Amino acid sequence: MSTLDWIAANLGSFVHVMPWTWPIAEALHFLGLCLLLGALIVIDLRMMGFNRGLAAFSVHDLLTLVWVGFTINLVTGIVFYVGDPHRYTPNVAFQLKMVLVLLAGVNALYYQRNIAPQMATWTEDTEVPVNAKVVGALSLLLWFSVLSYGRLIPYIGTG
Amino acid sequence: MGVLQWLEGSGFADWIQTSFIAYPLVITMHSIGMAIMVGLMLVLNLRLVGLFSRIPYGGLSKLLGLAWIGFVINFLSGAALFTAQATVFATQASFIVKILAVFAGAGLAAYMQPILDREAAGWGTGAVPGNIRGLATASLVLWTLAILAGRFTAYL
Numbered sequence: 001m002s003t004l005d006w007i008a009a010n011l012g013s014f015v016h017v018m019p020w021t022w023p024i025a026e027a028l029h030f031l032g033l034c035l036l037l038g039a040l041i042v043i044d045l046r047m048m049g050f051n052r053g054l055a056a057f058s059v060h061d062l063l064t065l066v067w068v069g070f071t072i073n074l075v076t077g078i079v080f081y082v083g084d085p086h087r088y089t090p091n092v093a094f095q096l097k098m099v100l101v102l103l104a105g106v107n108a109l110y111y112q113r114n115i116a117p118q119m120a121t122w123t124e125d126t127e128v129p130v131n132a133k134v135v136g137a138l139s140l141l142l143w144f145s146v147l148s149y150g151r152l153i154p155y156i157g158t159g
Numbered sequence: 160m161g162v163l164q165w166l167e168g169s170g171f172a173d174w175i176q177t178s179f180i181a182y183p184l185v186i187t188m189h190s191i192g193m194a195i196m197v198g199l200m201l202v203l204n205l206r207l208v209g210l211f212s213r214i215p216y217g218g219l220s221k222l223l224g225l226a227w228i229g230f231v232i233n234f235l236s237g238a239a240l241f242t243a244q245a246t247v248f249a250t251q252a253s254f255i256v257k258i259l260a261v262f263a264g265a266g267l268a269a270y271m272q273p274i275l276d277r278e279a280a281g282w283g284t285g286a287v288p289g290n291i292r293g294l295a296t297a298s299l300v301l302w303t304l305a306i307l308a309g310r311f312t313a314y315l
Contacts, residue, residue: 027310030193031303038198042222054218061211062202144191151190155183 004085015083025076033147036069040143047136049128056122092157097149104142111135163245175243189236195229197302207287207295217280223272230265253315257308264301
């Protein structure tokens with residue numbers, strides 16, 4: 001546990017210097033998750049073949065918003081972790097959340113390599129391939145699970 | 160305050176407060192509903208103020224329709240959370256700001272829904288009418304405020 005002690009003592013102390021850092025970071029974390037999930041709902045539903053009125057090539061642009069939300073939450077998430085490493089490290093909900101973020105990342109890589117190039121050519125009438133439907137559904141399932149486990153950190157597996 | 164105390168003293172409020180599963184479950188539902196409602200409102204209104212210009216306006220009204228699912232989830236889960244601490248929330252400034260922002264934002268969305276249904280497909284890909292831009296900006300401000308004030312209810 002000496003690494004965690006070091007993090008708490010050397011990095012965590014910065015988080016606790018200003019009394020409002022934690023609530024402000026939490027509020028930003030919520031805003032970030034809304035940007036990330038809001039944009040993903042639109043992209044993934046179109047990838048699955050819903051809301052075809054939104055041109056498939058155009059919803060790809062919303063990935064910018066996904067990255068903005070993800071960056072906000074990565075930064076604020078690191079603030080939480082270094083601020084209280086002894087609480088998060090053994091927490092089961094936190095551990096599951098991190099595994100799910102990694103799986104969502106693998107799913108996103110698959111999208112980038114195998115779905116995005118063809119999706120750019122889809123018209124309103126294009127039959128959506130099965131792998132696109134699966135990747136879109138997995139993305140929503142994984143990210144909503146990330147959200148749920150994050151919210152459950154205070155309640156389950158607090159070690 | 161009679162009603163608030165009655166709510167807080169009800170068996171339902173007691174279950175929300177003390178059950179091992181109820182409070183975590185309801186608060187998780189509340190965050191899921193938030194992601195759907197606020198997430199889609201942010202995307203939709205950022206489009207209306209001019210971002211992501213390749214996205215056609217015609218597809219937006221369906222997104223607003225979907226956002227209402229999130230709103231219903233949060234109206235129900237929020238009502239459950241409110242009963243558990245009715246007397247605390249009803250007098251708390253950050254909660255009052257949040258709830259006013261939520262209902263103003265929802266009212267604005269309800270006002271914009273038929274406009275989007277009828278007219279959005281005809282807006283092409285350029286800028287939307289100035290009044291729609293104004294409404295979209297107000298919506299972005301209200302939902303951001305709702306999130307910030309909502310989170311601060313845990314601290315103030």
